[in-house]
Amino acid sequence: MAKKWIYKTPGIPDDLFNQSDEVPGPTKEEIRVVTISKARLREGDVVIDVGCGTGGLTVEAALQVAPKGKVYAIDEDEAAIELTKSNVGKFGVEGNVVVASGEAPAALQSLPKADAVMIGGGGVALREILRASNDKLKANGRIVINAILLETATTAIAELKALNFKDIDVAVISVAKGKQINSGTMMMARNPITIVSATKP
Ligand code: SAH
Numbered sequence: 001m002a003k004k005w006i007y008k009t010p011g012i013p014d015d016l017f018n019q020s021d022e023v024p025g026p027t028k029e030e031i032r033v034v035t036i037s038k039a040r041l042r043e044g045d046v047v048i049d050v051g052c053g054t055g056g057l058t059v060e061a062a063l064q065v066a067p068k069g070k071v072y073a074i075d076e077d078e079a080a081i082e083l084t085k086s087n088v089g090k091f092g093v094e095g096n097v098v099v100a101s102g103e104a105p106a107a108l109q110s111l112p113k114a115d116a117v118m119i120g121g122g123g124v125a126l127r128e129i130l131r132a133s134n135d136k137l138k139a140n141g142r143i144v145i146n147a148i149l150l151e152t153a154t155t156a157i158a159e160l161k162a163l164n165f166k167d168i169d170v171a172v173i174s175v176a177k178g179k180q181i182n183s184g185t186m187m188m189a190r191n192p193i194t195i196v197s198a199t200k201p
Helices: 029-039 056-065 078-090 123-136 150-162
Strands: 046-050 070-075 097-101 114-119 137-147 166-173 176-181 184-189 193-199
Touching: 029 056, 029 114, 029 137, 029 166, 029 193, 046 056, 046 123, 056 070, 056 078, 056 097, 056 114, 070 078, 078 097, 114 123, 123 137, 123 150, 137 150, 150 166, 150 193
Parallel strands: 046 070, 046 114, 070 097, 114 137
Antiparallel strands: 137 193, 166 193, 176 184
16 A cells, blocks of 8 residues: 655645544644644653544654654543554554543553643643653653643643643644635735743652
């Protein structure tokens, strides 16, 4: 099978992923690029993707850590698990991904220590998920939270401070994409996403 994404750089176009109306994601292309960059992934790393949804970030992370690294993708929704598996297969990273059904933070318990944790879902349990992620991270490990809600971002910042994380970075990414109309290229705004990232002490 021809490789679906032959580049080292992240930024797989959204429409290359299998998608479903019932499952959120993939995280939009440009947001995935910054998220993966903030996670500072290297070949061989172990990554946990909390709330893998469509598998957009899972696949991008797997391509970065391959051939030896592993991404543990968890989601509480069975449809998300199936969709992530289909995208993992589509991009040929089966050897680098373990997809597991379960609700965070409990589902994190059985996972190995990680170099990076990406959190794209968590809802009301965010504080507990951040504490469980802290327990799973190796020293100097990276945490990245993608927040649609301001409250998610502010809770993440407060909790990362309480856990003594270093170099807390907050970046709001606002993307507008050009749409071709008869008279030219019209820029269409997308939701701003707040990316909170930090290093475990
Ligand atoms: N980053 C993904 C999209 C994530 S959507 C992509 O690129 O495709 C957020 C996902 O988080 C949803 O599928 C939702 O089911 C999941 N989720 C939310 N709270 C969760 C929790 N506490 N435990 C596990 N999964 C959770």
